[in-house]
């Protein structure tokens with residue numbers, strides 16, 4: 001019996017991959033939410049602006065022959081047994097795909113992680129309503145974009161001095177500042193208290209709101225049992241194996257040891273939850289595949305498509321490609337390309353990611369030139 005814990009993208013993909021790779025034994029998928037597996041990125045995009053109500057992932061649990069049990073939370077993983085709030089279940093092998101939970105602040109304020117959260121936020125986003133968002137990160141930016149489109153008055157409170165400060169270096173975050181012009185953006189602000197209808201700032205200012213959204217990042221959500229990293233993720237080896245026998249972990253809840261970057265990686269993005277399960281399924285079935293991708297994510301904000309690949313802390317300098325509104329930043333370690341951020345330059349991003357996968361060295365001058373295809377900026381390419 002294989003038990004997969006967590007019925008999100010990574011959990012569902014694990015089930016799909018196990019069947020695709022020939023596993024025909026008993027398979028159970030346990031999910032804490034009442035909804036069948038659904039996609040989260042549209043929650044801050046199409047769903048929030050009202051273009052869709054349903055982001056359910058396509059899956060036929062009958063065809064997959066999986067015992068899908070919803071509304072069941074696993075509280076602990078022990079020796080070949082999971083404890084749930086509905087009793088215990090024995091397993092031969094187990095995969096944790098339990099994702100992450102939003103960080104909260106003491107006091108009130110809503111968060112956005114689930115479909116129910118997004119539908120409730122959308123219902124509150126009527127024209128003229130006042131929304132205060134704490135945090136100018138990825139979720140904060142996408143929610144503010146959708147809220148403005150719905151005629152909501154948006155205030156965003158950020159403790160640091162620029163948007164996206166937690167994710168990107170200062171010079172990048174500052175470049176996005178002009179995009180926020182329709183928002184009352186409070187940078188360097190300290191939140192003293194969050195109330196249901198207001199955010200109180202240090203210094204005494206009270207920002208009244210019809211709704212307060214706390215969007216200050218997420219923290220891995222792992223049931224008791226496996227060893228955790230300091231960030232609270234399941235610590236997995238390069239084959240996605242946890243410290244417990246016959247238990248693997250994948251997606252937002254897992255932090256893997258990367259040979260590519262020489263460090264432990266925690267990547268809470270869709271692409272890893274989509275592709276990691278292929279590797280985890282192979283290893284659950286006796287393989288020895290290594291998970292060490294060039295990470296990728298995207299964000300849609302202010303009418304722009306931001307895409308990122310790689311791991312910029314591995315870089316020692318930045319090369320800018322200035323194409324007006326459509327720009328890119330590339331991080332190099334020596335002459336090796338290790339990360340890229342592109343704004344409305346999807347082809348550049350795809351090509352940059354391929355160069356990173358090949359561990360290619362590049363010519364920085366050609367990389368900086370928007371007239372040169374990124375793939376042609378590889379070192380030694382005929383000019």
Ligand SMILES: Cc1cc2nc3c(=O)[nH]c(=O)nc-3n(C[C@H](O)[C@H](O)[C@H](O)COP(=O)(O)OP(=O)(O)OC[C@H]3O[C@@H](n4cnc5c(N)ncnc54)[C@H](O)[C@@H]3O)c2cc1C
Pocket residue numbers: 005006007008009010011030031032033039040041042043044072073074075097098099100112113114139221222223250251252253268269270271273296297298299300
């Ligand atoms: C609003 C939003 C927008 C996003 N937009 C983007 C984007 O634009 N681009 C991008 O790259 N990424 C984006 N992401 C991130 C992406 O959605 C996640 O990386 C992805 O959902 C991770 O999938 P997962 O299956 O690992 O975890 P999750 O999607 O979190 O699924 C985990 C599931 O496990 C369940 N669970 C947790 N604990 C237990 C337990 N103990 N027992 C049973 N079940 C449990 C949870 O209820 C949940 O349903 C976004 C995320 C959010 C929340």
